[in-house]
Amino acid sequence: MRKDYSQRLHSEIISGVIQVSKNIYICSGFTIRKSPRNAxxxxxxxxxxxxxxxxxxxxxxxxxxxxxxxxxxxxxxxxRLISF
Structure with a gap:
């Protein structure tokens, strides 16, 4: 993996996403929260x-x-969440 790519934040790679803190992102008014790894x-x-x-x-x-x-x-x- 190239060094400059690995140092970018996820929010810089995915358009429309703003990283508010270490574990919280905003995408079009929705909050996306990163949870800890599941055991x-x-x-x-x-x-x-x-x-x-x-x-x-x-x-x-x-x-x-x-x-x-x-x-x-x-x-x-x-x-809605599910599209028919």
Missing amino acids: LNNRNTYLITKYAENSNNYYGRDFSLSEACNTVRRIIKHG
Whole structure:
């Protein structure tokens, strides 16, 4: 792996993603939070939520930041999580 590529942040590689802190990203108004590795499957998970006035809405979990961003874009495009 080239050195300059490995030093970039994920948010610089994926368009439309802003890294707020070490574990929190913003993509089109949705919050994507990186969770610690799971002891059973040794993978990071990314939780997708969106803040509403009265509550937080949980939209699911993905195993990569790019998958989480694709899920957010699909929610925005179709207006719901599952598209028919």
